[in-house]
Amino acid sequence: MLEPIMYVGGVYKHNHLVELVEDLGGYILQKNVMQTEVVLLMLVPINDIAIVEAKAKELLGKLTRAPLTGSEIATVAPTLAYHHLPHLDCDVAEFLRKQGAKTNMVGLARGVGKRICQLTAYERDLINEHDVAVFILGNYEHCIIEKSKRLYEGIEIPVVVTGAPELRTEDVPNATAYVGNFGRILHHMRHSEELRTLDKLAEVIGKVLDDVRKEIAKDPPSIAPPRIKKEIEEQVQEIIDSLHPLPITLQLNGARVKLPYEEFHEMLENIRFVEGVTMKEVAQVLPSKMRNFILIKPRPKSETGFVI
Amino acid sequence: MEQLETFIVESPDAVGAKTTRSLIMDTIADLSLSRVIGRLRVFVDPVEPVFIFAALLRLGTPSIKLKDFAKVDMGSLGKDEIKIEIDKEAFTVKLLNKLWARYGKENIEQPDKKVLIVKTDPIKELDAMRELVIEEPQQEVLDRLIDAIALRIIPEGFRVRKHELSMSHVLFVASEDTLKPEWLAKGKDMLESLRREENA
Numbered sequence: 001m002l003e004p005i006m007y008v009g010g011v012y013k014h015n016h017l018v019e020l021v022e023d024l025g026g027y028i029l030q031k032n033v034m035q036t037e038v039v040l041l042m043l044v045p046i047n048d049i050a051i052v053e054a055k056a057k058e059l060l061g062k063l064t065r066a067p068l069t070g071s072e073i074a075t076v077a078p079t080l081a082y083h084h085l086p087h088l089d090c091d092v093a094e095f096l097r098k099q100g101a102k103t104n105m106v107g108l109a110r111g112v113g114k115r116i117c118q119l120t121a122y123e124r125d126l127i128n129e130h131d132v133a134v135f136i137l138g139n140y141e142h143c144i145i146e147k148s149k150r151l152y153e154g155i156e157i158p159v160v161v162t163g164a165p166e167l168r169t170e171d172v173p174n175a176t177a178y179v180g181n182f183g184r185i186l187h188h189m190r191h192s193e194e195l196r197t198l199d200k201l202a203e204v205i206g207k208v209l210d211d212v213r214k215e216i217a218k219d220p221p222s223i224a225p226p227r228i229k230k231e232i233e234e235q236v237q238e239i240i241d242s243l244h245p246l247p248i249t250l251q252l253n254g255a256r257v258k259l260p261y262e263e264f265h266e267m268l269e270n271i272r273f274v275e276g277v278t279m280k281e282v283a284q285v286l287p288s289k290m291r292n293f294i295l296i297k298p299r300p301k302s303e304t305g306f307v308i
Numbered sequence: 309m310e311q312l313e314t315f316i317v318e319s320p321d322a323v324g325a326k327t328t329r330s331l332i333m334d335t336i337a338d339l340s341l342s343r344v345i346g347r348l349r350v351f352v353d354p355v356e357p358v359f360i361f362a363a364l365l366r367l368g369t370p371s372i373k374l375k376d377f378a379k380v381d382m383g384s385l386g387k388d389e390i391k392i393e394i395d396k397e398a399f400t401v402k403l404l405n406k407l408w409a410r411y412g413k414e415n416i417e418q419p420d421k422k423v424l425i426v427k428t429d430p431i432k433e434l435d436a437m438r439e440l441v442i443e444e445p446q447q448e449v450l451d452r453l454i455d456a457i458a459l460r461i462i463p464e465g466f467r468v469r470k471h472e473l474s475m476s477h478v479l480f481v482a483s484e485d486t487l488k489p490e491w492l493a494k495g496k497d498m499l500e501s502l503r504r505e506e507n508a
Contacts, residue, residue, distance in 0.1 A: 078464065078465075079464060081459070081464055082459055082460050083459075083460065083463070083464045112463075112464040112465040112467075113464070113465025113466075113467070113484050114354075114357065114465060114484065115465075115484055115485070116465060116467075116484060117465070138463065139321075139323070139324040139327040139328055139331075140319075140321050140324040140352070140354035141321055141323070141324065141354075142321065142354040142355050142357075143354045143357070143463075143465075164323050164324060164326075164327040165321070165323045165324070166323070183323075183324075183327035183331075184327065184331055184463075185327070185330070185331065185334075186331045186334035186335055186338070186460065187334045
């Protein structure tokens with residue numbers, strides 16, 4: 001199992017750490033160099049963390065666990081009106097992005113009201129393509145509870161709900177977790193108290209994602225999603241020219257490739273690994289609901305009988 | 309007069325009332341309406357569900373006409389023209405835009421910073437020009453107020469709405485279901501209580 005870890009340290013000799021992680025069979029997902037500082041988001045095999053820690057100590061850098069790394073999160077607002085945007089929704093999305101997740105904002109067509117809210121089939125399928133959905137709801141306890149009874153119908157991924165009142169998760173129907181102290185806020189969240197609330201949200205989502213990881217580890221995928229990313233980057237030239245943010249977006253159990261499905265799905269299916277298998281043997285290459293992108297879902301070990 | 313002398317948000321849901329209060333404050337600040345609203349009362353009951361917004365307004369200056377800041381007279385003898393001598397330059401840009409739209413750019417000259425010559429028939433146009441409305445601060449404020457209440461403050465799901473709007477007050481009653489007469493009556497009561505406070 002791979003652990004998501006963030007390294008913050010000096011640029012000097014940071015490539016030693018990069019090479020160590022790659023040699024150990026881990027992956028570097030993102031590298032941001034800011035003047036003399038470097039931030040690395042990486043996945044490290046859980047058994048080798050001690051070696052990486054020792055190296056980080058030698059380089060005087062800091063290692064922290066970043067459970068949001070390598071996940072794709074949908075932040076869902078009831079609509080795209082001024083009631084929810086740009087504050088709060090964007091704040092949440094941006095904060096989670098800083099923690100290493102890729103966030104997509106979804107504005108529902110008919111998500112308003114406690115009695116009249118609904119989710120269209122397309123919205124449901126789109127949200128289901130993510131790892132976690134964060135529903136950003138409003139101020140009133142009664143509305144949050146009533147709305148939760150019907151709004152998340154058909155959503156199979158964990159649902160994290162935010163709102164103003166302090167409720168227990170058990171009180172919010174169909175929710176995996178609930179985070180209070182949010183509500184409908186029409187200003188930029190920058191006070192220390194508000195930032196603590198955002199920290200709490202990141203922590204809760206981290207826990208939810210850890211549970212998902214544990215669940216996946218019970219029947220591991222035949223191929224790790226970061227490996228898919230690495231192979232596509234090495235073998236498909238067109239991905240380099242893609243101008244989309246994160247052309248290959250990692251998910252906990254899959255990857256979204258931002259290339260047109262019709263043109264590229266055969267090429268991706270026929271990618272050959274050094275182990276001698278092709279992509280279509282270890283993963284399904286599916287059309288994504290998001291534009292005409294490609295969604296790759298690894299087949300579980302129980303289906304193929306091997307892990308590469 | 310102080311700004312926002314009364315600002316009450318009532319609700320059976322205390323946390324909801326607190327956040328609603330902060331969101332109203334944010335909206336009023338965003339749209340710079342704090343000097344416009346004198347007294348404000350809001351009632352929310354999410355169980356019913358109903359949202360009532362009542363406020364007394366202080367709209368300030370009425371619309372500004374050309375004669376308020378300029379001298380409008382016949383031009384030189386024997387020519388079809390009107391001469392405008394401006395006292396307050398602050399409105400010149402808006403005035404020029406209005407004149408250009410009405411008489412065409414080629415018919416307007418500005419020989420001096422504060423003098424405008426409009427080539428048109430003075431006998432027909434002189435009176436109309438004196439009454440020309442250059443700025444409507446009240447209307448602009450009301451537009452912003454409606455933006456604040458209807459598009460930002462009232463919860464989005466509350467699609468059934470009844471409103472009353474005048475130069476002195478605004479009342480919004482909104483719900484997800486059909487409006488009940490008692491809610492409308494409550495709205496009127498809230499407005500009355502604000503008026504009593506104002507006159508006391």
